[in-house]
Amino acid sequence: MDMPTFIQQIINGLVLGSVYALVALGYTMVYGIIGLINFAHGEVLMVGALTSWSIIGLMQDAMPGTPGWLMLLVSMLIACVVAAALNFAIEKLAYKPLRNSPRLAPLITAIGMSILLQTLAMIIWKPNYKPFPTLLPNVPYDVGGAVITFTQIMILGTTAMSLAVLMWLVNYTRLGRAMRATAENPRVAALMGVKPNVVISATFVIGAVLAAIAGVMWAANYGTVQHTMGFLPGLKAFTAAVFGGIGNLAGAVVGGVLLGLIESLGAGYIGPLTGGVLGSHYSDIFAFIVLIVVLTLRPSGLLGERVADRA
């Protein structure tokens, strides 16, 4: 294949990967602190995207003259608040009472929450696919023969900014230090005066904000929203988190971006490489094949620490 196509796949992969990375961070932070797979995380992304769709619809009716970027920004902020409140409530209702239960119990409530949120979203927003309006100027820019749209640039920029803020939060604030301490050893952290409940709630809220941002960007990039839209990005992002080494923030980002690139390049090249026998329909399984290969060779993920066999 030629160079422009290659660059195009890289761009698509980076955009996809940055969304995965944002969602994967939510999974990995929660896992790092309470050792739970938050199955409902993809649903938080979905609620974020649908909320922003509703807000944009309202604003278009009430204030028709508002510039697109402003509507997107406002709706994204509101989506973040709603998602944060939702994830906060989920943790209090479904996970907190089960903190000392058998390991599988919170997993089941998480799955239940995921189904519940999807169903409620279907009731609230109706099951049809809804077009997400194009709010940013739709001018393609030329990069070495390939094109990148303004929305894609916005996605890359927002992801970079969110990551910078998160890194600052985790590495340089009191809360971040408390979070790292709890992830390291919750009992000792509690003895040192860290309030575990506050830290856990904060983790869920931060994860939800990242997921809502990812959801709005996903919707802006693909142009549709629906109540099942959270499932696939959620699953892929979780894969990305495990791929990078679950519990490890840098790992989630690396895993997300790599996964996006692998999927995009794989989908672009598998057809020509196999003479058309395998098509791009198989793109969804690259993620899993890579994951299985990586985990077989490195059972704790790319950047995961080698933990002792006793969890």
Added chain:
Amino acid sequence: MKHKKIVVFLLAAIGLLVLPLVLQGVGNAWVRIADMALLYVLLAVGLNIVVGYAGLLDLGYVAFFAIGAYMYGLLASPHLTESFEWFAAMFPNGLHSPIWVVIPVAAGLAAVFGVLLGAPTLRLRGDYLAIVTLGFGEIIRVFLNNLDHPVNITNGPKGMGQIDSLSFFGHSFGKSIEVAGYEINSVTLYYYLFLTLVVVSVVISHRLQLSRVGRAWMAIREDEIAAKAMGINTRNLKLSAFGMGATFGGVSGAMFASFQGFISPESFSLMESVMIVAMVVLGGIGHLPGVILGAVALSALPEVLRYVAAPLQSMTGGRLDASILRQLLIALAMISVMLLRPRGLWPAPEHGKSLPSTKS
């Protein structure tokens, strides 16, 4: 004491045998619900071997269900003879395999896949294992969805139809029979078939649990390193757990295909795997009566409520239709049962059970 147990047992047996005849009088739809509940019991009992006994969280169990179903679909539908001329030349009347061939083949094939998929996961623990098995489940589904070209094996998203009913001594389960002037429907016949399979699988599973192998599985579940130190061959035992669990899945898949007469990749989504895990955990992980209860509760109860819920539907102006209501109920049941009874509805007695998680 012993006497009382036998009486309860006999009453339960009679109840289970008479149930479809009663339901048949109300409507065949009810018997179908009972049939599906039995299939789910079969699946849950199988998964319980992997998750409950050996402690390996498998989120891709539906893959084995799919393998069994597609194997039966290929053996018993006109699909192969329609797609391949050489095949039509070999079997001009099509393959119509009897039950004696189907069950062992489905069991064997699924077991082979179980061991194959289990092998690369041996070094993984807990959640890593969960995500890899989940990946396998999705991979199998994507293949089923796309293997209609270049060679049409699975007929892709359209699925396979016109699958024969099982036949038993030359009699097809698809037709009703008359016993002493009383008509027994096809769905009721399937009920008895599934009930037999469930009883056999429960007995196998129970005996396994008490056997040397079963104790070894539980030792691995409690502490793999200690188990290894005690001389347990953890590799072979984990593989045998995967294989054993897959066997049950494969058999119930074949049953599902013949019962429905139609299969498509949609029936084998991740949600299905998740539901089976939920049945096992909700009922009481590693405890057979609990697992059966969980499977029946999660599969039959929402269906029953669906029929009862018609007034609610008209009250909300059709916005809450039956399938939405079913999902809502499943979700609420999963959350509330876990919150109220974290060890499941009917948990195993405390001794020899894993301690509450002590992650630190």
